[in-house]
Amino acid sequence: MNSPYSDKVLEYFQNPKNVGELENPDGIAKEGSPACGDMVQLHLKVDEKKKTITDIKFRSYGCASNIATGSIITEMAKGRSIEEAKNITWQQAADELGGLPAVKNHCSVLAVDALKEAIRDYEEKHGLVKEQVPTTIEVIKERLKHVMNPIHGLDVLKTNLIENIELKDKIITVTVDLAEDHQFAPVVKEDIKEKLEHRWDIEDVIVKYRE
């Protein structure tokens, strides 16, 4: 009998580590949303001198792979310097779990994004961030690397799912190479909007489908 999940994913699903919250966390993040069906919350404690993550807790709303990636990311980050932790990739997190089904790779992306966001939050609160970067096409592309193409389990840029990106008057228009009635069209749209609409200098994100 084969489960789509590795033994390790199932083990973490049953017994997740580092669940909960921290008192007076130095950095917090909440990525995803109940609407998307997955959400990860992280709390960090950072040693101010060594700039290492001394404690980290997570909460997760989502499927088994969401819970497992949320858990593994806390173990991978704990004890590391914030610079090292920033460089953890979704692929590393997925590998650490013995791999994820392609359709679930976005869970790993979400967990990694939450970790980066929590570190950014820490840096911002401690005056470690330089000026806010204005949104450019390059910045948008960087963000889109965190949107999964559920068909392949790889990001939408790498899999040429993005036809066009426009940035005009604080409005981003992304054209996706999917028919409007494709089974994954609504998911991809939601994910793209989620990744871009919270940027400080953006007012709206429009996702268009293939004609």
Add this chain to the structure above:
Amino acid sequence: MLKKPENQKLLYIYKIWGDKMNNNNMIYLDNSAVTRLDEKVLEAMKPYFFETYAVATSEFAYTMGIQAKEALENAREVIANSLSANSDEIVFTSGATESNNLALKGIMYNQKDKGHLIVSELEDFSVLNTAKSLEKEGYDVSYISVDSEGKLDFDELKNAVREDTVLVSIQHANQEIGTVQNIEEIAKFLDGKDIIFHTDATHSFRRIEIDVTNIPVDLITISAHTIHGPRGIGALYKRKNIKLKKIMDGGFQENNLRAGIENIPAAVGFAKAVELVTEEENKKIKKLRDLLIKKVEDQIEDVTLNGSRSDRIPQNANITFHYVEGESITLHLDMRGFAVSTGSACFSKSLEASHVILGIGGDHERAHGSIRFTFSRYNTEEDVNKVVEAIKDVVTNLREISPLGKKGSE
């Protein structure tokens, strides 16, 4: 039997069940997906695989073929009787999907001009996607919305009817939330209007009575797989005067409406399955459903019953457990030996949340946390007690992890 657990999932099941775990003592509560075959059905089918295995022939051919033909016609009569219909109004198909395709395409393709079709937005995919496919071919389709219980907006339906409306297809009972539509009211409204009325009764057939002498419905989709019959057989009831265009080319079987060798063993099994469902059984199943709903609502906080309390098929309970996600619930329950299904996007290959829960005005969170329990002949009160205990535990644990709700920070 499980002797050597090969992976974590099996190991976990093993820990709870020991070597007693096998599919026979798993508690199966996904009976709207498919039901376990009744042994009596299999017994009825057997002779038509091994003894009377010929195709149905004309009465001028060899004996075995004539006997096969008789068996097929007897089965047809049993199924017709269950709807108070005539035998020649039953067309055997490969199941509900084909019946729905035949009803919608068969009617629309038979028109001179491309006319107008009306369906509800809660239809199962075999109606919904057939309607969408017809739309692409140039037919006009209206999708009627439903209220928060999944009941059809009857006024919206009345207003949607046009001069060129050919067919209205409204399901009898919903596949996910079990809401039963008042098809009598719809049928009577359409009667005399020169509009054909089809209902997909896959999930209500034999659980709720349908009498075509009282309800002027023209086409009804039924299937064996929901009533402990075999898979791969269904039927379309077609009122005598209704004209259909054949949608699959081939031989002249089924009154030249459905080509292909008749599935006689399955038809015989279908008829047996129809006979085996009793009023008493439906009452028992309804009791189990009500017990589950009551226990869950009494014992678990922050739950929502999806669908209607009163107009509901006896076998269905669909409940959202807020702040937690359905795939996680189903996997935990699976490991404890229960089979249920969910409307969560994560559970589906398409990553899309249930169009039914969204259609009744539920948000995505309500869809993601929804669990469907569907009962059958083989479920007991003990099953209900066990699943409620298990789900209480599972939901509590998942809520401990969840960032949403009371236990979380929000």
